[in-house]
Amino acid sequence: MKFAMELSATFGPSGNEEPVSALLRDELEPHGVEFKQSSLGSLIGIKPGKIKGPGIILSAHMDEVGFLISKINKDGTLSFRTVGGIDSRLLPSKAVQIGENRLRGVIMSPPVHLKRGKDVLKVKDLRIFIGCEDKQSAAKLVSLGDYATFYTVPEKTDNGWIRGKAWDDRIGCFIISEILKKDWDIDITGVFTVQEEVGLRGIQSALHMIKGDFAFAVEGTTSHSSPDEGLDNSPSTICGNGPAITAMDRMSIGNSGLKKLLEEVARMNSIPFQYKMTATGGTETFYLLRHRTGIPSICVSVPVRYIHAPVGMILIKDVENTLKLLEEGISLLQLKLKKLYGGK
Numbered sequence: 001m002k003f004a005m006e007l008s009a010t011f012g013p014s015g016n017e018e019p020v021s022a023l024l025r026d027e028l029e030p031h032g033v034e035f036k037q038s039s040l041g042s043l044i045g046i047k048p049g050k051i052k053g054p055g056i057i058l059s060a061h062m063d064e065v066g067f068l069i070s071k072i073n074k075d076g077t078l079s080f081r082t083v084g085g086i087d088s089r090l091l092p093s094k095a096v097q098i099g100e101n102r103l104r105g106v107i108m109s110p111p112v113h114l115k116r117g118k119d120v121l122k123v124k125d126l127r128i129f130i131g132c133e134d135k136q137s138a139a140k141l142v143s144l145g146d147y148a149t150f151y152t153v154p155e156k157t158d159n160g161w162i163r164g165k166a167w168d169d170r171i172g173c174f175i176i177s178e179i180l181k182k183d184w185d186i187d188i189t190g191v192f193t194v195q196e197e198v199g200l201r202g203i204q205s206a207l208h209m210i211k212g213d214f215a216f217a218v219e220g221t222t223s224h225s226s227p228d229e230g231l232d233n234s235p236s237t238i239c240g241n242g243p244a245i246t247a248m249d250r251m252s253i254g255n256s257g258l259k260k261l262l263e264e265v266a267r268m269n270s271i272p273f274q275y276k277m278t279a280t281g282g283t284e285t286f287y288l289l290r291h292r293t294g295i296p297s298i299c300v301s302v303p304v305r306y307i308h309a310p311v312g313m314i315l316i317k318d319v320e321n322t323l324k325l326l327e328e329g330i331s332l333l334q335l336k337l338k339k340l341y342g343g344k
Contacts (some may be wrong), residue, residue, distance in 0.1 A: 008164035011285035013066025048057030055187030057212035060172030076132030084197030221301035242272030251282030255300035
């Protein structure tokens, strides 16, 4: 899980994913992965197989939610806008890192002694403090349009969790990387996309550069389970119950054949799995299903507690089981494609 933690720690909000892309290249090039890049910045890694044919596509997005510096104020504080979906209630007193130099700052919060009323502070009312007392000194360190992210150091717990930021979707990037490191008889294409958090933008242009017979979107998804809540109160996914298969979300319906294949693989190999119980939001499955004449596609996710937050938590066993489910599923599809394309 060392590389997963490196991915989590890396700076990469929507529109500024280059550090994540560079890390993935460095990790995968020694394993025979061939790369190309879309004009928007999505990274496409292809592990060539032994037989001809489009093969299998795996997609995950590199970007994380973050901030954009919109104003340097007279008192040296910074106004900002959110990049992607962030709940403003999470922001006061949180540590952030800004720009290429990863300048540290903190989102200011009025002391509880001085607060008036119970209204939640909105983003437009918040400021980032970087230790400057005037605009001139702050402008030497920060420029308008600089990106920022939460500053979080990933760490393992003693009971099998990993704390970190950006598990949506660096954990998907990690799983695809592990699959690309192995040798396959068919082509495996890993699409590491940009700007997913601001409208599924990167996948749309990247798909024009590749082909595939089947596809899996690999995500970090919402989990809000706690010991005293049942599914009626916590209906998305449960950490510890294994990978989540998305039969349907707000934007797409997963391919029923791939759903059955994953169910079969899980039962044959005693892999725990669950179904994502909410039908909100959307993933890159939407564009995979519509690509060219349509690619049979489905989304498989790792449950993440506290998603889009300064600190998210994942269970290592959920990651391992998601990886195992996808690898076993690809192995079965590989047999089908070898027959289709005449391989042995």
